[in-house]
Amino acid sequence: xxxxxxxxxxxxxxxxxxxxxxxxxxxxxxxxxxxxxxxxxxxxxxxxxxxxxxxxxxxxxxxxxxxxxxxxxxxxxxxxxxxxxxxxxxxxxxxxxxxxxxxxxxxxxx
Amino acid sequence: xxxxxxxxxxxxxxxxxxxxxxxxxxxxxxxxxxxxxxxxxxxxxxxxxxxxxxxxxxxxxxxxxxxxxxxxxxxxxxxxxxxxxxxxxxxxxxxxxxxxxxxxxxxxxxxxxxxxxxxxxxxx
Numbered sequence: 031x032x033x034x035x036x037x038x039x040x041x042x043x044x045x046x047x048x049x050x051x052x053x054x055x056x057x058x059x060x061x062x063x064x065x066x067x068x069x070x071x072x073x074x075x076x077x078x079x080x081x082x083x084x085x086x087x088x089x090x091x092x093x094x095x096x097x098x099x100x101x102x103x104x105x106x107x108x109x110x111x112x113x114x115x116x117x118x119x120x121x122x123x124x125x126x127x128x129x130x131x132x133x134x135x136x137x138x139x140x
Numbered sequence: 141x142x143x144x145x146x147x148x149x150x151x152x153x154x155x156x157x158x159x160x161x162x163x164x165x166x167x168x169x170x171x172x173x174x175x176x177x178x179x180x181x182x183x184x185x186x187x188x189x190x191x192x193x194x195x196x197x198x199x200x201x202x203x204x205x206x207x208x209x210x211x212x213x214x215x216x217x218x219x220x221x222x223x224x225x226x227x228x229x230x231x232x233x234x235x236x237x238x239x240x241x242x243x244x245x246x247x248x249x250x251x252x253x254x255x256x257x258x259x260x261x262x263x264x
Contacts, residue, residue, distance in 0.1 A: 031202065064250040066186075073235055073257050074178075074186065079250035086243075086252075117186055121239075121249045127199045129176065129188040129239070 032056055034118055034132035042140040049105040051135045053118030058098045060123035065094055065103045068134075069114045077116075078103060105137075113139050142167040144236050144255035152230075152262050158223040162236030162255060169217045170194040172247060176239040177210060177221045179232040180257075187232075191239055192219055226262045233257040 033056040043049055053063070063081040066074035076085040078094035081101060091106040105112055118132040148160035162175070169175065177189040190200035192210045200208050209222040223230060237251040 062249040066251070068186075073237075073254035074251070075254075076250050076252045079252070080248055083243075085250070119186075119188075119251075126202070127191075128201060129191070131186040131188060134185045 031128075032059055032120065032122065032130050034120060034130055036116075036118055036132035036135045038135060039133075040136045040138060042138050043108055044140045045108050045110055047108050049103075049108055049112070049137055051103040051105075051116055051118075051137075053096075053101040053103070053132050055099045055101075055120065059120045061097070062121040062123065063094075063096070063101050064119045065092075066117045066119065067112075067114050068117065074117065108137070113137050142238060142253050144238070144253055146234060146236050146255045146258040148234075148258060148260070150259055150261060152226055152260060153264055154227055154262055156226055156262075158221070158226050158230060158234075158260055158262070160221045160234055160236075160258065160260070161218050162220070163216075163218045165217070169212060169219065170214055172240070172242070173238050174240040174249075175212075175219050176237045176251060178235045178237055178251070179230075180235070181229070181232045189221065189223075189234075228262050231260065231262045233259050 035054045037052045065078040068074040082094045115134045115136045143165045145163045152158045174191045176191040207224045212219045235257045236255045238253040239251045241252045
């Protein structure tokens with residue numbers, strides 16, 4: 031079973047700063063690596079799919095990169111609405127097909 | 141555009157069976173998509189429960205597989221979740237989501253459409 035480990039658990043930053051979130055897999059994973067943003071009381075929102083593609087309507091300040099076991103979500107300049115919890119997720123590309131989430135990174139206002 | 145809406149009892153007794161339905165609107169459940177259930181215990185992270193294809197093929201989280209059944213009703217354009225032998229640890233917000241989509245003619249994976257979630261509490 032693949033485990034996704036996100037770091038840091040909490041990131042304290044100010045608006046306008048750059049945020050770099052890490053997602054590390056316990057073994058090499060498929061290209062089906064996604065990132066989500068979740069705000070309190072809301073469902074998650076897809077930000078990035080296939081490791082580096084922005085979902086429809088997602089601002090260009092969000093970018094994803096990585097392959098194999100190491101993936102990164104970067105927010106180039108934090109806007110007030112970006113303070114939230116972020117999850118990475120991967121889908122296995124061999125049977126049994128499963129989805130796995132990381133434990134999340136909270137981006138909070140410093 | 142596709143929208144999802146969860147429904148079902150908000151309170152389930154311990155050892156009972158949790159049953160939820162996800163209604164799909166704005167599109168057909170028989171399109172080339174997988175459909176998932178995800179849950180989130182209070183104050184915790186996201187946990188994938190399982191998924192179903194419109195043909196009825198399923199994949200489940202190994203840690204829940206023995207207690208989970210996901211089914212599809214194409215005539216009603218909806219899919220459902222049953223989780224048996226529930227305990228307080230199954231108390232969570234339950235979401236349904238579409239987990240496969242087509243963009244620029246390419247089919248890929250990611251949960252791009254979510255329901256708003258429904259809270260289920262396991263308590264006597």
